[in-house]
Structures are given as C-alpha cells and as structure tokens.
Amino acid sequence: MSRFWSxxxxxxxxxxxxxxxxxxxxxKLNTNEHPYGPSPRALEAIKAAATDxxxxxxDKESVGLRQAIAELHGLNPDQVFVGNGSxxxxxxxxxxxxxxxxxxxxxxxxxYSFYRTYCxxxxxxxxxxxxxxxxxxxxxxxxxxxxxxxxGIIFSNPNAPTGIAMSLEDISAIAAAHPDIPVVVxxxxxxxxxxxxxxxxxxxxxxxxxxxxxxxxxxxGLRVGFAIADAQxxxxxxxxxxxxxxxxxxxxxxxxxxxxxQDTDYLQKxxxxxxEARTQLAQQLSALGFEVLPSQANFVxxxxxxxxxxxxxxxxxxxxxxxxxxxxxxxxxxxRITVGTPEDCERLCKALAKIIAKTP
Ligand SMILES: *Cc1c(COP(=O)(O)O)cnc(C)c1O
Numbered sequence: 315m316s317r318f319w320s321x322x323x324x325x326x327x328x329x330x331x332x333x334x335x336x337x338x339x340x341x342k343l344n345t346n347e348h349p350y351g352p353s354p355r356a357l358e359a360i361k362a363a364a365t366d367x368x369x370x371x372x373d374k375e376s377v378g379l380r381q382a383i384a385e386l387h388g389l390n391p392d393q394v395f396v397g398n399g400s401x402x403x404x405x406x407x408x409x410x411x412x413x414x415x416x417x418x419x420x421x422x423x424x425x426y427s428f429y430r431t432y433c434x435x436x437x438x439x440x441x442x443x444x445x446x447x448x449x450x451x452x453x454x455x456x457x458x459x460x461x462x463x464x465x466g467i468i469f470s471n472p473n474a475p476t477g478i479a480m481s482l483e484d485i486s487a488i489a490a491a492h493p494d495i496p497v498v499v500x501x502x503x504x505x506x507x508x509x510x511x512x513x514x515x516x517x518x519x520x521x522x523x524x525x526x527x528x529x530x531x532x533x534x535g536l537r538v539g540f541a542i543a544d545a546q547x548x549x550x551x552x553x554x555x556x557x558x559x560x561x562x563x564x565x566x567x568x569x570x571x572x573x574x575x576q577d578t579d580y581l582q583k584x585x586x587x588x589x590e591a592r593t594q595l596a597q598q599l600s601a602l603g604f605e606v607l608p609s610q611a612n613f614v615x616x617x618x619x620x621x622x623x624x625x626x627x628x629x630x631x632x633x634x635x636x637x638x639x640x641x642x643x644x645x646x647x648x649x650r651i652t653v654g655t656p657e658d659c660e661r662l663c664k665a666l667a668k669i670i671a672k673t674p
Contacts, residue, residue, distance in 0.1 A: 322437075329431040332638055341661055343652040344636040346503075346613050348532035349591075350584055350655070356533065356574040363569035372565040379568050382575045383540055387512050392545040395552065396571075398562040400502060400526035400539025401428060403551075407522065407541065408432040410554040411496045417465035422451055424645055426474045426500060438465065445644075449476045449607055449615075453484045457491040467492060470500040472508045475640065475650040477609030479508035489518040496547065498522045505530035505585050506592070507610035512542055519544045529612060530585055531574045538563060538571040588612045588653050595651070595659040602666055613652045615645075621670060623647040629669045635662055 315324045332345035351357075380394040397403035408429075412419050418441040421429055433440050441464060446452045451469060467488060472479040489497045497520050499511040504525070511523050522543040528534035541551060555562065563571070574581075596606045596614055604616040617623060627639035627649055638650040651662065 326434055327431065329428045333636065335636075337634055339634050341635040341654070341658055343613075343654055343658065343662060344638045344650075345534075346529055346611075346652045347534050348529060348584065348588070348612065349653070349658060350532060350587065352532040352536075352570075353574050353577040353580040355577045355580070356531075356536075356570045359573035360536075360566050360570040363566050368565060370565075372561055372563060372568060374560045376563050376568050379538075379563070379572050379575070380540075382572045383542070386575055386578070387542065389512075389515075389542065390545065393515070393542055393548055395541040395543070395548045395555075396563060397539050397541075397555070398559075398567075399528065399537040400500070400524050400541075402537075402562060403524055403539045403541050404428065404498075404500065405432055405435075406551050406554040406558070407496075407498055407524070408436050408438060410550050411498070411522070411547070412436070412438050412466045412468075414465035417463060420456065420464040420467045422469055422473065424449070424473075424476065424642070425468075426470050426502075427640075429468055445473075445476070450478050451480055451484075453480075453487055456488045459491075464492070464495060466496045466498065468498040468500065470502060471511070472503045472506070472610040474502070474611070475613070475638065475645070475648070476607050476615050477503075477611040477613060478607055479610035482509050482511060482514060485511050485521075486514050486518065489514065489521050493518075493520055496520055496522050496543075498524060500524045502526050502529055503611035503613075505581065506589055506612045515542065515544070519546075522547060527571055527574055530581060530588075532584065533570065533574055536567050536570050538567055587655075591656050591659055592653045594656060595653055595663070598659065598663040599651075599666075602663065602670060613650050615648050615650050617647040617649070618670070621673065623649055625673070626666070626669060629673075630662070630665055633665050635665055637662075 376396045380391040383394045384391045413436055418439040420441045423442040423444045443455045504510050511521055514521050524541050526539040599606050599616050604618050606614050606616040623639050
C-alpha cells in the first residue's frame with residue numbers, strides 16, 4: 315500500500331475478469347463472449363459515425379439510443395438509463411440505490427462476483443443467501459420476512475455462473491414481498507432463453523432490469539449496457555451519472571448500439587445458433603460423464619464426478635483452451651464453459667476426452 319492512497323483502497327478486492335491472453339490458436343471459452351461477430355448494420359453505423367464530427371462531445375443523454383431501447387420494449391425513454399457497459403450501470407445502481415444507512419444488500423451466495431466488489435467499494439453490507447442444493451435460487455428465502463430490512467435485492471437471471479433461470483412468477487413474488495426496496499434483475503444472458511422481468515415493470519415499481527450488449531449482441535468491445543425501471547428510479551441514476559461522468563457513451567458507441575438494438579432479426583438468428591450449439595455441447599459433456607446444470611445462458615456449468623475442476627481447467631489451458639474455474643466453496647469442482655461455434659465445442663470435447671482418458 316502506497317502512502318499516496320486513500321485509506322479505503324487497502325481493503326478493496328477488485329473483481330478479476332477472465333483473462334484475454336494474446337496467443338495463437340487460442341480457444342477462448344472463459345468470458346462468455348459471442349462466437350460470431352456483431353450485426354453488420356452496427357459495424358456500418360460505427361464506420362459512418364467516424365467523421366470529423368468526433369471533435370464534438372457526444373450526446374450526453376444518449377437520446378437516440380434510449381429511444382431505440384424504449385421502442386424495442388414498448389417503454390418511454392425516461393424509463394431507460396444507459397452506461398459504459400452494464401458493469402458501470404450496476405456501479406451506479408449500487409451507489410444510487412443500495413447505500414441505505416448500513417442496511418444489507420440481499421443476494422445469492424453464488425452469483426456474479428462483481429456484486430460483492432461493488433459492496434466493498436461503496437461500503438454496503440451483504441446478506442448472502444445460499445442457493446438450494448440443486449444450485450437454484452429458492453424464492454421463499456427472499457419472500458419470508460426477516461428481522462432487519464434489506465437495502466435491496468440483486469441477482470442475475472439466468473444466474474451466473476450456474477446458467478439456471480428463474481420464472482417470472484418467482485421474480486414477481488420477490489418484488490411483491492419487498493415493495494419499498496429496489497429488486498435488481500441482471501439479465502445479461504436473458505436473450506439465450508429466459509423470460510425478461512421487463513414484463514413485470516407495470517405491476518412492480520421497484521423492479522430494475524439491467525441488460526448488456528456484450529453477450530447476445532456480441533459487442534463486448536463497444537461497452538454498452540442499460541437499465542430499465544420506473545422513471546423516478548432512472549432519475550436517481552441520472553443524478554449519480556451526472557455527478558461522475560456526463561458522457562459515459564462516446565458517439566461511435568451510441569451509433570453502433572442503436573443499429574444493434576434495431577437489428578432484431580440478426581439477434582434472433584445469432585441467439586438460435588448459440589442455443590442449438592448449447593444443446594449439443596451439453597449432450598457431448600454428459601456423454602463424457604459430466605454433470606451439466608440446466609442452462610438458459612450462452613455458457614454451461616459442469617463438473618465431472620471423477621476429475622478435479624481445477625486440474626481439468628489447467629490441462630485444457632495447456633492445449634490453449636480457456637474455460638473459467640472459480641475457487642469458491644461449493645462450485646470449485648465446476649467449469650464454466652462459454653458456448654462457442656459447433657467447431658469450438660468439438661475441439662473442447664475432444665481435448666476433454668483425451669484428458670479424461672489419460673488421467674486415472
Ligand atoms: C458479462 C456480465 C455483465 C457485464 O457486462 P458488460 O456490459 O460487459 O459490463 C454483467 N452482469 C453479468 C451477470 C454478466 O455476466
């Protein structure tokens with residue numbers, strides 16, 4: 315720790331993202347990127363926006379993008395908040411909605427690990443709720459009354475890294491049990507098979523839905539995410555944003571994101587390609603003896619009863635195949651494997667078959 319640091323820096327445990335090494339013949343199945351590129355229309359729009367107009371600041375309200383998102387979901391633009399990736403949107407949500415005089419944030423013990431990093435950054439206590447034995451979120455754990463009132467609730471749906479999705483009835487029950495606190499549903503993977511809680515906004519003013527263009531729209535490099543909620547909640551997020559960075563999205567990102575949002579045919583085609591490959595991959599892994607959790611995301615979460623998860627991950631790495639392994643209690647035997655192209659999945663399964671055959 316440097317004497318130049320602020321005091322709280324010593325206590326921070328930053329989020330560790332999946333690695334992005336520069337190696338030839340690398341098969342990257344570790345960060346849930348889409349195996350196919352973004353909509354060609356998005357690429358055209360980005361190129362068309364690369365003009366001398368870049369000398370000007372971008373639209374700080376991202377009006378066109380918020381309109382496109384609102385149209386897609388049948389909402390008003392004042393119900394849409396956009397940010398530099400959904401990670402930034404989440405950071406503003408934690409800062410703006412969950413800092414409530416020491417009350418804890420409720421979340422599953424196994425979920426997107428960035429949530430705990432934000433809690434440490436913003437000094438928000440956590441109440442971790444263990445997943446059920448089958449790794450699903452047990453609704454009654456969130457609806458039964460408890461002594462201290464939480465500051466809010468957050469989970470991903472489908473959950474990460476399990477891939478298991480919740481029904482809208484269950485999300486609705488959680489929101490109804492806590493009408494006075496925000497219930498944030500991180501839908502980073504919703505396009506791959508789960509139902510969106512956007513359908514619940516009319517009935518529940520406390521629901522906040524977070525989306526990203528990084529996964530299903532294959533634009534992780536563009537950094538665009540958004541939140542959808544009641545206009546009063548969005549107004550709060552705008553206050554945080556305008557106290558931090560008024561221009562989170564550059565002009566190229568806004569142009570590309572609008573085109574990507576509007577190209578719904580391309581989104582459907584690309585999601586279908588991934589979900590078909592997911593079914594194949596799950597079958598191939600099961601045939602190799604893996605237990606594969608039921609996934610509605612663009613990754614599968616799988617463990618082998620006879621082979622250590624960490625050892626499998628290291629052995630794959632020697633063959634330039636990256637998957638994600640978490641050294642966390644209860645899930646340290648699992649591999650989180652991004653669904654790639656059918657060829658990617660085949661290369662992975664062949665490598666796994668060899669590793670399993672070699673080690674007793
Ligand atoms: C990938 C992911 C994000 C972050 O997405 P960005 O928009 O790229 O910042 C957020 N939440 C979950 C659950 C994710 O898997």
